[in-house]
Amino acid sequence: MAKGRVHFDQDRCKGCELCTTVCPVKIVVMDKEKINKKGYHPATVKEMDKCVGCASCALMCPDAVISVERD
Numbered sequence: 001m002a003k004g005r006v007h008f009d010q011d012r013c014k015g016c017e018l019c020t021t022v023c024p025v026k027i028v029v030m031d032k033e034k035i036n037k038k039g040y041h042p043a044t045v046k047e048m049d050k051c052v053g054c055a056s057c058a059l060m061c062p063d064a065v066i067s068v069e070r071d
Helices: 018-022 056-060
Strands: 004-008 028-030 043-045 066-070
Touching: 004 043, 018 028, 018 056, 056 066
Parallel strands: none
Antiparallel strands: 004 066, 028 043
16 A cells, blocks of 8 residues: 655645545544644644555645655
């Protein structure tokens, strides 16, 4: 199974949560502990070791704040 790593430009995230709806392994969540420069809770990954590198989150992001690396 492919593995990946997701990176979020958290200061540009507007908290729309679209990325959280398309993750097949349900590891993309909103970081309720953090507020970014725009005043939103940014998206983050809770269990990076479960990322399959599908890039669905990056494709869904309207502001292109997500990048995915595949191992």
